[in-house]
Amino acid sequence: MSGTTAEREVTLLAHEVRKTYHGHDVLDGVSLTVQAEETVVIIGPSGSGKSTLLRCIAGLEPVDGGQIFFLGTDLSTVGRNIHRYRAEIGMVFQSFNLFPHLTALENITLAPMKVRGMPEEEARARAVKFLEKVHLREKIDHYPEELSGGQQQRVAIARALAMDPKLMLFDEATSALDPETTKEVLDVMIELVEDGMTVIAVTHEMGFARRAADRVIFMDAGRILEEAPVDRLFTAAAHPRTRQFLEQIITY
């Protein structure tokens, strides 16, 4: 979590980002600034464009308008080097997407070895370190199908961390999990935040938002309707749509 100290490095700057699918505006001019070591939580109803925004930031979806700068690099200028841009940003998916034909260790070492050209010895040593970080050292040689959902998601987090990302994106990382395993994953995410990772998380886990987020953003219909520190959003949301949405997720 960041304090209110002086100016920090800007990790991500999105300006008036637009994205259209089949004539429908999924992102309708989204602007967002995330500073280094900041944690931003994005909430909003399904179809509000949260996941699309994360994918655009990750360089996985081309944008139809506006600009995205990541550590000063203009995404629109990377062209064929898009894979280098993507390698600097870690992404964790709702459906884990571990590679089922590889062990936990191999899942983590694949990208550092093939993308960064890291020697196998070094990649393995670092993979062990990251598995320890997500408290799964003992699952090193297990295949994804042998792991619970929460364990798979933690391996997926270790896999992303192994690329030394400067920004981590979590796309509903716990939505596919039961409450118990959700806690395992949230604990790991909170540890990352405490370590000073820069994080953008799409989640409806308000406990996580309260503990970790510097700001919460409420999105609806492809726009950012409201952006506020967590407590203020809960107690004094400016927009009626935000209040209505918060009431819904808190009631159930």
Added chain:
Amino acid sequence: MEAFFESMRTYVLSENFFRGALITLALTILSQTIGIVLGLVVALARTSRWSVIHTVAGLYIWFLRGTPVLLQLIFVYAALPQFGVRFSAFQSAVVALSLNEGAYMAEIIRGGIDSVGSGQRLASRALGMKEWQVMRYVVLPQALRVIIPPTGNQFIGMLKTSALASVISVQDLLLTAQRTASANFDYVPALASAAVYYLALTTIFTLLQSRLEQRLSIEHRRRARPLQPLVADASGAVTP
């Protein structure tokens, strides 16, 4: 009856039939192997975002699956020389059978590639892999499980389809049997002898195929092994 078995024994053990069987086997293995490689190239071309490559690959599959393999065989052997492309009978057979097989293998390999969920590609790209790396390290290894069983069937099919090469005078099992039969006016034992060889070869291939599939499922079971007991050392740290 005794005379029948006697001539069958003579044919099966004859050098001619043995050589015919070797030619059938060589034709099968060569054509199928080249067909797999061609199929992979065409399947990858089908996934290309370049519309020209995509279309050419589509036309290839459309043409070779839409015309009889016998026509293709005769075309390569009899029509290509008119354009100055000359192959021996055996080479013509390998060219035609491989090209034909490539179209079928392309569809099988594409099915395998399509069976791998889009989330796998997304996660690979998010890690910074280039498109060929996504294919090589993530998609194809997973597609293999879907591709291998039908490929075994194609191998066995090729063993029998290769008999068509006898039409363009490749001295394979069938042509050997036909020539032996008409030379001696002795059709039944000669054709029965060829059938014995075909059955022996398809049986061996089938056994190899089931062994391979068994190996894959053992591999699968090995993965689902029971969890190793955890041992705590003096410091209280738990190691597997």
